[in-house]
Amino acid sequence: MVTSTCFVDGKPQAALALNDRGLNYGHGVFETMRLSAGQLPLWHYHCQRLSEGAERLGIALDLPRLQAYLQQALAAFPAAGIVKLLLTAGVGPRGYRQQDQASSYVLQYFPLAPVVEPAAVRLQICQYTLPHNARLAGIKHLNRLDQVLAAAELDAGFDGLLLDVAGDVVEALSSNVFIFDGRRWLTPALTLCGVAGVMRRLLCEKIIPEFGHKVVIQALPLNSLLKAEEIFVCNSVQGVQPVSELVGEARWSAGSSQLPGSETQKVIASLAEVYPCFAA
Structure with a gap:
């Protein structure tokens, strides 16, 4: 069995060609996925987003090859x-215009950060x-x-x-934002x-509606976030993480992991029941 931490088009290697369109123009999409017990528990969702992003950017995606x-x-x-x-859109000649080239597939492994309190x-x-930019919104392009x-x-x-140019909350640096206003959960469009x-x-779609809330x-x-009772950020690697402070603006006691009765902790517990790898 080949042991490697990086594969490019099925070959153990750690470099892309210098004329790859992903490297030169950011012409590609990517997914960062939690690996647990040798499996990718959220692969179904990742695959759907990858497919949508590839279609929007005009990149050929051969799903059987990727699998x-x-x-x-x-x-x-x-x-x-x-x-x-x-x-990525693969190796091609110089210039922005895309030719009919094969896509490049890269898979890399990284260890999880050390577990801390x-x-x-x-x-x-x-x-x-x-x-x-509505054409690129939502997808995870390079x-x-x-x-x-x-x-x-x-x-x-x-x-x-x-924030966006209109001053509305969009996301955290590498995660999405949810707020609880006392009655319901909200997340930015x-x-x-x-x-x-x-x-x-x-x-x-699944976790929060299961205990009676609609997102x-x-x-x-920004003012809605400042008035929120609770806030958390989430992504597919870290799961759900409570927020305790927006520096210089507001603090939330429910951000403490020592408050099991908070709505955020209910979300964390419900997620961990379905996907134990995201247990706090």
Whole structure:
């Protein structure tokens, strides 16, 4: 059995061709997935988002080929960690116009960060604002310069809260945002910018409705977040993480992991019942 932490088009290697369109133009999509017991528990959701992103960007996606590459990689990777999947428009000639070339498939393994005592997230508003682009909104494309510029502002120990050019809340740096206003859960609409996370979709469609709440998806002014009773951020690697502070603006006691009665803790417990790898 081949042991490797990176495969490109089914071959153990860790480099893309210099003329790959993903490298030159960000012409590609990617997924960052939790690996548990040798399986990708949220693969169904990741695959759907990958397919949508590839279609929007005009990238050919051969699902049987991808499945074969994925099984090969999972057999070589450790049983637990993070798998990053990149799908690019492949190697092509110089110039923006896309030719009829084969796509590139990259699978990488990364270990999970060391387990520490669960801690609430501290957020900091980024001065950099996300531009509106409905054509790219929602998908996880390779051009992450917005996040790079926003991350450069952050102080140590803080995650970034990203607003759009209209001043509405969009997301955290690498996760989606949910707020509880005392009656219901809300999360920002992502029709103009932002990434529609896999965990966000799972929570909206399955986890939160199972205990009687409906998630409202709408534009979310910053003032609504400041007035919220509880806030959490979520992604497909870390699961659900309570928020305790928006620096200089507000604090939330329900962000403490020591408050099992909070609505956030109910979400965490419900998620862990279905997917134990996300247990706090």
